[in-house]
Amino acid sequence: MPVQDLSLKLAGEAGQGVESNGAGFARALTRAGLYVYTASDYMSRIRGGHNSYLIRASAEKVRVHRDHLHLLLAFNPQAVTTHLGELVPEGAIIYDEGMKVPEAQVAAAGVQLFPLPLRELAEKVGGSRIMVNTAALGAATAVMGLDLSHVESVILDNFGSKKGAAVAEANLKVARAAYETAGERYADRFPWKLPKVANAPRRYLLNGNQAIAMGALAGGCRFISAYPMTPASSIFEWLTAQGPKYGVVSKQMEDEIAAITMAIGASYVGARAMTATSGGGLSLMVEALGLAGMAEVPLVVVNAMRPGPSTGMPTRTDQGDLLFVTHLAHGEFPRLILAPGNVRQCFEAGYRAFNLADKYQTPVIILTDGFLASSLETVDLEDLPFDEVTIDRGELLDGAALDQLEERYARFRVTESGISPRALPGHPKAVYTTPSDEHTEYGAFESEDAANRLQQHPKRMRKLETARAEMQGPTLYGPADAEITLVGWGSTLGALFEAVEILNEERPGTANLLHFTDLWPFPPAAEEALARTRRLVVVEENYTGQFARLLASETGRKADHLITRFDGRAITPDYVLQNLKEAAVHAGSQAV
Amino acid sequence: MPVQDLSLKLAGEAGQGVESNGAGFARALTRAGLYVYTASDYMSRIRGGHNSYLIRASAEKVRVHRDHLHLLLAFNPQAVTTHLGELVPEGAIIYDEGMKVPEAQVAAAGVQLFPLPLRELAEKVGGSRIMVNTAALGAATAVMGLDLSHVESVILDNFGSKKGAAVAEANLKVARAAYETAGERYADRFPWKLPKVANAPRRYLLNGNQAIAMGALAGGCRFISAYPMTPASSIFEWLTAQGPKYGVVSKQMEDEIAAITMAIGASYVGARAMTATSGGGLSLMVEALGLAGMAEVPLVVVNAMRPGPSTGMPTRTDQGDLLFVTHLAHGEFPRLILAPGNVRQCFEAGYRAFNLADKYQTPVIILTDGFLASSLETVDLEDLPFDEVTIDRGELLDGAALDQLEERYARFRVTESGISPRALPGHPKAVYTTPSDEHTEYGAFESEDAANRLQQHPKRMRKLETARAEMQGPTLYGPADAEITLVGWGSTLGALFEAVEILNEERPGTANLLHFTDLWPFPPAAEEALARTRRLVVVEENYTGQFARLLASETGRKADHLITRFDGRAITPDYVLQNLKEAAVHAGSQAV
Amino acid sequence: MLDLKLYKSENRPTWCPGCGDFGILNAIKQALAQLEIWPHEVLFVSGIGCGSKLPDYINANGFTTLHGRALPIAQGAKLANPGLHVIAVTGDGDGYGIGGNHFLHAIRRNINITHIVENNMVYGLTKGQYSPTSAKGFISSTTPEGAIERAVNPLALALANGGTFVARGFSGDPKHLAEIIAQAIQHPGYALVDVLQPCVIYNRVNTYEFYEQRVYKLEETDHDPTNPEQAWERAHEWGERIPIGVIYRETGVPTYEEQVSVLQGGGPAQTPPRLLTEAEREALLAELA
């Protein structure tokens, strides 16, 4: 009985390798020619605490995880009790036969138990208890009907060079032993099998943060100064690791204020510079963002959202920073906001942000979140479109242009577009100063003169209008004319896309999706797109419906219905469908 | 020829005592039974640079200054060229006869020159050139037809004790000599006279910052930690000066982050604590405001706005922080925002903020601005309503209540109002912790559990709905039914009030004013008030029309017309009238 | 001596097995019991980090605040209610990295609080980035080529900035640490206790063994903690031998609060706010007439 997709979950204590093994397995599945999507769920602690890692795999493109599981690899008893409810009937639990499980409860749920001598295999065959994970993955491979070779190749990659051939060899043995035992005992009893895909092209497995970082690198980013903060750190750490190879200067600073201002300094003299942070870190960067706005310094800032306020839920996900980011810092200045929805859009945002920052000489903020930051997605080569990457530095005057300058260089020349041709410090013909006070075209302090202010402030603000013209989206997915239009932004793309698919499968023409990635300046195409919609259901991960409010203030269009989630978990297709059904009943869903 | 009101301006270099003499003269006029309103205009430097000080006086209540002058006291030639255009025909300039003035130009403007031997009088009679100011004020007193006694009393107050009787005596002599000379030479030629007011009650002269500080003190504020920043410093300095008398702890900290977090610490253990800042300082306080929101710590923060972005125009005024303040900090939490419009409302905001902060256990932000912060207004006793001050600590459990506690104390008990009864640390029955992470009712870390989050986050957010019911305003001034309704908030109250008066004088029923002081949660009465309006003209001091946008997102009502000002100067009645007339022509006025 | 059980929290620590923070928690409980400070008489103010979770694991008043901001909050609490014992607990990243400025100024301000720094020389909670106290050359995810900066020397900084109580403990010797913490709590003024705390996951350099082989107790030497030159010298001893104990102590320096006139009768949180009297109102109004 083949299925379109199969979801399994690894679950156990932090420190048991749930995440690293899950990620390795996801890679094996990708190498097997399958598309996967993962969702990890871990606590803000280093050891102990319950972690889980979900992998959904299919021969077709997978955009998000679902709420149900077919297979659970339980590394401790808590894993069973916590996740039993997620298993579909006939789903199965793989676990060490020495572990106690509530058999009656499991049976009542129609779920099968697949006990195996995982620990024994790990110890006897592999020589180390740590390899229990490997054993479980070998067993899972067998019951899902997959070839072991892909798991083996990942084991070789992971241990082959790093920890020596001996460890790799032992793991391979354990995997095979478990694969065989599980295959014999349970393969027939597990109703779902993953297809064997022949001749699949090479595909890639990465999360949103890696994609942003890679896009940034491709777009010429060569400077990152940051301060660690979950879930943004991995952008910084990825660029740091690649740094030596590509000439990226990477600097951990004493705090977020130093991180962003150091990036401003680097950008001021001409490097493509960025920082990445989350929540409290962004709050600390507010003043500096205003400086970049006033000083017209290009700057890319990634904000990976997590549930607030304050420290909140550090390892969870949320979309609660939208209106903060739209309005942050005292006074007014142009900023651009991009909220990519999947790996491809993250990659694009990575390099687009630098082009936009240079072009408009102002901060560009990429809004991602804990879910998008850490979920692995299998993508095709075309979803990492290196060929489309451009480097556009906007109106940057190079040495030759400056050599020919005839009049005195005016750094803040008043132009119709609001963009003033920029020279980098270092050329004898363009010696200038930039004050954070209001200033003249030449950069002299002028915090007094009303007439000058009436020139410079609108000049800066006009950049926002100029930029508006190139803001993309929203993108319509699904039938042009549908009964309801789901409206979303950022990382909910996959969930809403699939929810629409399911709805239209049930009854064609039910729903479509209007998804926003470019949020500020608000894309001009929004009004027209909205005009063609009927019932508008805004879906987002915050309490107050921030996007719905932004939509109202920018277009005058109020949402007919609002579906929110703010418990730190990502919205899934199932959550949307259930909320649409329960409509007025469920707390997360308000008629507005 | 008596007039309703008379405006004069002192102008000269920074360091010439323009501001202190202006303030002293305003006090003399107040003692003479007149109402005054002042507007000062100074540069962000300590000495040098052009400063001016406008005083408008009348026997009737004065709410704002106007754009025209009757009398100019020019302390240097620049004063004449800068301000000549502001003088009405027949207006006059008092200046030292040794100073060069562009006579032809002055004559062309129909303005009179009143040269006087000010410097000679100061040096010969007073013995010091510094007393030129005193001489000028003596002269002004004479031409305006005022009694010298009030000026004399202010001189005595200012110098009597401080610098010794000798100085006071000399100043008195100079004032009288100038008074007499000017009276003889020019009194007849100056067409306007201030009325002599008999038996006026005692009135008070103060600016918005003093009023906020006094209101706070009256409301029980006993802790302020701050970091200097124009135009907020005077709140901190006033409370510091009063501190020893009233038991106020006042602490300048190393930066704004330390300032606000110290206030949070003080409030956490039970003091009524506040901080005051502006622009960049507020930007630095963002993270801590989120902490207060999450930890449910009452906190009062004054933000005195000045033009941004960034350092901007430090000594000017602006209303550009509205949407920033409404949405600041990552994540979502309840905050309350008050924007007083005059001295009385500042006083009220000062103590109301503390009651609201205690009641809702969350931050309350008072939005004022450079103009309101520093403009002196003459008020009657009833405008400093000490009798109306209450101290309401909300659901604060005192020692007796805690002694009787039967169950375990739950600091973050889930209630319908969202308000959890609060105990201060120190009682044996209420030992608890407060994490900035999401937490349980008892304050234990709980940044993982979805069910707990679905209790605590809505609990906090419900406080906003509870508070909404007691948000005041908007207040309607003028005829109930008018062709156009001006909509404003905060410090533009006086200007809009007078603009409406003038419009209705010209043609009754033309205009009324809807003024907001309570901005967030958005007052529930707004919708009804708006329903009764016809053409809506929003007037505010920023570029993007922030209040208009807030209005649209909160009520769905879009402004028909927007009048903005963002050159750092306060909106005056004249500015409003002119913009209404020029409507589509003028840059600061956009049809929306 | 109070019963240690008094301080038992119902929350189980989520620290990794073997983490040095356990020893610090125990030492703190020990010190409180020894000084007979009841749970309601003390307020712990922590930042964010592994170690900053401590208030959750002790039965006492606690406020886990923001990364780097424990000190100003602790100082505010102390000035508002000098009747409370206020103990700030921070990590090394927290206290010397992002919180460095507050550290600097708290020292010279000398408000009577205790500052315990869980110095594991790494960022634990965020999974192993280097910290301001990481040794030069320390390899981490953000310093793949090794840390370049000279490590912060917290003791020297405290001395350079006029600190009046400067001490170092080791989480592997909780009894000795408790003794130091007790002295710090009793010291009138800002008291720094820098605690060497192994992070068994992310710091493979500064391990238990590393310290056990090196630490020695100052009390067992002829070190004179009232002598600034000796203190300066000991503060710089780091290598074969690492001193623990009280490095420096200056007595007779008034605390900040002792020098503020309005705090002489207690702090503002100790009396409920009140309305102004008629006379007070009139005095205020008179200034404005």
Add this chain to the structure above:
Amino acid sequence: MLDLKLYKSENRPTWCPGCGDFGILNAIKQALAQLEIWPHEVLFVSGIGCGSKLPDYINANGFTTLHGRALPIAQGAKLANPGLHVIAVTGDGDGYGIGGNHFLHAIRRNINITHIVENNMVYGLTKGQYSPTSAKGFISSTTPEGAIERAVNPLALALANGGTFVARGFSGDPKHLAEIIAQAIQHPGYALVDVLQPCVIYNRVNTYEFYEQRVYKLEETDHDPTNPEQAWERAHEWGERIPIGVIYRETGVPTYEEQVSVLQGGGPAQTPPRLLTEAEREALLAELA
């Protein structure tokens, strides 16, 4: 020696007549001329304050940033373009108050920038509040009972934190100051020049007379700036006699940038950004397959 007129700005200083900032401006111009650094070869990064207006008054690249944030911006500019001379100019409030944390960490990071602190021991631009370097007892609008904290000793702090060049100048002796600034610019690494600068309006204590009676030049003594103990001692001399000159200098310490592999061929701002090569793309993709 270049012509001093090169550095003449078209903007007239708005400092009060007599302000010590004039002397500092002159000394800086002098040092640049002497070292033959052209206006386009140097970048001044300042904070906010009276003294931080300096970049407006000199013809050179300048960036007046945020109160307290000049140092990280200067460091970022230097790492991105090590070819520029980068000079950070801050006030005492700016550099040691709100900017204290960046000061701390810039010292130990040792990036090759010069930091000139216009230390007037008061907040000038905001009209006379006390500053971190104000003497204990200093009366101001925010310390009507006198400052309570021990004043920050910037020299001692720099020494305690591993500073490699620590100096003090006096704005009343611009020639001597120029000499120190020139040495600071030439020093490879972070160089601190704390400048005693009278504020003639708000600081009635630390006046020209105050300093003129007290300062003496270290070069005219047998002070050995390479000796850390002597430096520590001189850093604490404040009273009848106040030393100016180079307090401490450590040579042979590599700068931060010298220890970063990717900076060996210059900084990222010195070459235009480029697209990745085919091989680079393939290497990245291979890691993800």
